[in-house]
Amino acid sequence: MSIAGSVGLDDLSRICPLISRRVQPSLDAQETRIVAVGAVRFGDVRPVVIAGPCAVESFEQTLAVARAVKAAGADMLRGGAFKPRTSPHDFQGLGMEGLRILEAVSRETGLPVVTEVMDPRLVETVSAYADMLQIGSRNMQNYPLLVEAGKSGKPILLKRGMAASLCEWLGAAEYIAKECNLDIVLCERGIKAYPSGEYSRNVLDLNVIPAVKNETFLPVIVDPSHSTGVASMVETASCAAIEFGSHGLIIEVALNHPGTAKPKCDAAQAISPLTLGNIVRFIEARVERNALRRAHAV
Numbered sequence: 001m002s003i004a005g006s007v008g009l010d011d012l013s014r015i016c017p018l019i020s021r022r023v024q025p026s027l028d029a030q031e032t033r034i035v036a037v038g039a040v041r042f043g044d045v046r047p048v049v050i051a052g053p054c055a056v057e058s059f060e061q062t063l064a065v066a067r068a069v070k071a072a073g074a075d076m077l078r079g080g081a082f083k084p085r086t087s088p089h090d091f092q093g094l095g096m097e098g099l100r101i102l103e104a105v106s107r108e109t110g111l112p113v114v115t116e117v118m119d120p121r122l123v124e125t126v127s128a129y130a131d132m133l134q135i136g137s138r139n140m141q142n143y144p145l146l147v148e149a150g151k152s153g154k155p156i157l158l159k160r161g162m163a164a165s166l167c168e169w170l171g172a173a174e175y176i177a178k179e180c181n182l183d184i185v186l187c188e189r190g191i192k193a194y195p196s197g198e199y200s201r202n203v204l205d206l207n208v209i210p211a212v213k214n215e216t217f218l219p220v221i222v223d224p225s226h227s228t229g230v231a232s233m234v235e236t237a238s239c240a241a242i243e244f245g246s247h248g249l250i251i252e253v254a255l256n257h258p259g260t261a262k263p264k265c266d267a268a269q270a271i272s273p274l275t276l277g278n279i280v281r282f283i284e285a286r287v288e289r290n291a292l293r294r295a296h297a298v
């Protein structure tokens with residue numbers, strides 16, 4: 001029986017030839033494309049750590065979190081200026097003001113910035129302020145947005161749709177690649193599957209990391225914040241993702257000093273800068289161990 005629209009891994013050479021490891025013979029079996037965002041290199045031996053607030057809420061909050069994540073060892077700053085919220089009555093982000101804040105905080109701290117763009121008409125504007133554009137889970141199959149993001153020439157962080165198969169995710173990446181933009185970093189952020197929402201927000205699909213690496217040369221990172229939705233799970237999920245071969249992490253952080261306001265979104269999954277520091281140390285120890293292993297192997 002054939003089913004309309006049904007695709008599997010055997011169809012990837014047709015769906016996404018531009019990013020398929022099988023179709024692009026110049027890249028050998030192990031090689032990952034390095035996606036550079038300033039001095040930050042996704043796909044290299046050292047996993048990249050992106051950290052910051054869920055949403056940009058004010059200049060002071062963003063600067064304080066940025067300084068704290070930098071001190072903890074993060075390589076890049078995250079923060080939403082345009083927030084995709086379930087309810088239109090909830091805080092939607094600061095919009096343009098949020099972009100200006102991100103740019104100022106980036107200049108102040110030296111951390112490159114990634115932020116979400118939801119509207120194809122805003123790609124050019126967001127590109128003027130951010131070092132990397134994030135396509136969120138809800139927009140992974142917004143094809144006009146993917147095309148505009150590809151045309152921007154900016155590095156793109158492409159989150160996995162919350163119910164997307166690997167074929168659909170890589171098909172989405174192909175839309176960006178087709179605009180002659182191969183600076184794509186994939187991001188697993190948890191999928192909606194039974195029992196999402198019972199004891200964690202989503203189901204963190206770590207198995208997809210080796211599968212992505214088999215099929216494409218693009219780097220892949222993990223979001224332990226949106227995949228778990230529970231702050232106490234984020235450190236373990238981060239370490240597990242690194243053990244599975246993730247090229248990096250994107251993590252939500254909030255300050256927890258007495259008197260600091262609770263974040264307006266996703267407060268329950270925000271970790272402290274102290275916990276972020278533990279994750280960075282875990283990564284550094286692992287990178288060192290691997291370097292020693294390689295040195296002994298030759």
Ligand code: PEP
Nearest residue numbers: 080136137138159189226
């Ligand atoms: C985010 O990273 O701010 C976000 C909304 O994530 P996702 O698109 O994965 O839900």
Ligand code: MN
Nearest residue numbers: 054252265266
């Ligand atoms: Mn969030």
